[in-house]
Amino acid sequence: MRRKELLTLEMNDIDPNKGRIHIEEPKTRYARDIPMTKNAQQHIEDYLFNVRNRMLDSNSTLTSVFISEQGRAIRNSTLAKIMDKLNKKVSIDKKITRHLRRHSIATHLHRFLPLQDIAQFLGHRNLDSTMIYTHLKHEYYG
Template identity: 65%
Template sequence: MKKLELNTITFIEALERFSIRLQTQGASERQVSSKTNGVNEFLHYLEQNSIAKLSQINQKLVSRYFEYLRNRPLETKDGTMSTAYLLKHRESVLRFIEFVMNQQNEIGQGQSGIQIRIDKTEKLPKEILLENEIEVLFNACDSSLLGIRDKAILSLLYGCGLRRKEALQLEINEIDLNKGRIHIDKSKTKNARDIPMSAKVQQNIEEYLFNVRNLMLDTTSELTSFLITERGTEMSDSALAKMMERLSEKVNMGKSITCHLLRHSIATHLHRNMTIEDVAKFLGHTCLDSTMIYTHLKNEYYG
């Protein structure tokens, strides 16, 4: 949709300040454009409904707006907005409302009191790896240098539930073997967290760190990235994807092994014995809505 023109000066100025805040927080140009366009559409809706003050934004008004979005026909093809679009739009609107409220009161992310329920059925992961399949996957990593490294990668993605980017950006000084935990500073949500390592995960991490990584590195290298290639270079996104594809073909269990699948799997397994709040903390979620999918998966797979 083309950017809709705003006429209310208060709205225009607030949107400009919001854009500047996103930039100072380190958002990419694409993220700034996406979020401001989403908020622009929301503010235009307010104008069309005779709302001229930001203080008039409340739960009832926001709920009505998203009900309108759900049912609004698409301009270029048949149907209505996808769940993915609605989720992105919700993120933009919630962050804007928090920004506006924070001009008067100190509130954090997720503390606006506004809730926007989106049916996530379309985006739910359709499958996870069961515990026995996880065991098969780990056993597929042999005792070679690459096998030991790959097992360490699985330990990060499944054992610690790291996001793909978090694993790739992990530095060796963020692994505390004395306390048995990993510190994630570069998080998708900008919120740092500490993740405990099980004894087996720590054993896999240590074996790679002390017996493999140093052999892959050039003796003069000062590379601090935890994950590296066999050539001693920092592991890229594509290299990690190829490694997962290779493992997927090796175990041949009829499921495409991806970083996200491993994260979904550990979250579902943990939720069998942990509260959804504890699972959210483990995963680094700032909003429980993002974690509720694991209640669905737990019920689907384990009853």
Template identity: 65%
Template sequence: MRKLELHTITFIEALENFTIRLQTQGASQFQVYNKPNSVKEFLHYLEQNDITSLNQINQKEVSEYFEYLKNRPLQTKDGTMSTAYLLKHREAVLRFIEFVMSQQNEIGHGQSGIQIRIDNTEKQPKEILLEDEVEILFNACDSSLLGIRDKAVLSLLYGCGLRRKEALELEISEIDLNKGRIHIDKSKTKHARDVPMSNRVQQNIEEYLFNVRNMMLDSTSNLTKVLITERGTEMSNSTLAKVMERLSEKVNIGKAVTCHLLRHSIATHLHRNMTIEDVAKFLGHTSLDSTMIYTHLKSEYYG
């Protein structure tokens, strides 16, 4: 996008103060850079529509702006803004509006009264595994080498809520058995995080690492990825998909077991006893918009 310039002094000052607030709150460099950029685009739009006062920001102006964003053609390729972009933009604008309003009144997260609806139904999960179905899945892994390996796979995808790519790229050095946590360095959001392991999850992973993985590897191998195949090679996307397919067929619970389903399931289960902010931290989400689907799923499955 071409470089945008703001001309309204109050807009410029508010944007600078918002950036400082993000920094003092300990926001990541990614958020400190991207959120103000999204807000700047919003403020530039307001200027172009002869709105030069923060007090003029209301539901009507915000709704019209996001309708404009949804239909604005992309500059570098065909099509319009992706849902992911709109959701990140929504998060930035809402937090900015709350910041502006908090300068005059005490308001909290989500209390601005502004609603921004983004249709994300196509990406929302429709189902999860219930706890007893997860138990059936783990119990389907027998005591063979592959069974123990597959139980470790489930422990990473469900027990730790890792994304498919995070599990595949996980290095042995990133598992800290002494502290009972996994360090995710290669994250989709480019932000590292530490994921705690429950006792059961840690036991499953330890059994695989100490009793199985070395037996699958050639004695001369220097492979450092955690997940490997029975031939001692690095596990690929297709191999992981086959593991999920095999387990689905084995348990026959009427649901196709996938990496995404396991991640959605643990997030929903955790949200029964954890705040949505803590679930977002566990999953590695940089925006609560990505996590709010689990509030819907929790309500649908558990009331």
């Protein structure tokens, strides 16, 4: 998911029965569904029912999926702090950003899926963009 998609994710965008997350208004303006692995689905459900609900007061109507400890939708700065904490936990010299994770996921998926499926997963309308993400551009264009 893109950063903005994550920050604006709403509770009704997650369908645990189908194992999918629906992105209604992505950057490309074309809605898409993102499949969840069973492991990811389990972690999301655990967060929603055991963490998120405890941070909200009983009469809250907040529908944002990811919230702060104060019970408000998280902002970009909060997400950046979370990423910084995760970077400190891993022992590599490169800073891991959300965007770098998109590139890594795309490159990994290319081993298992056709480029068109990866494009749909990433929300790309143009295969050239997906080729850049999967680091294949040089294979086709030199």
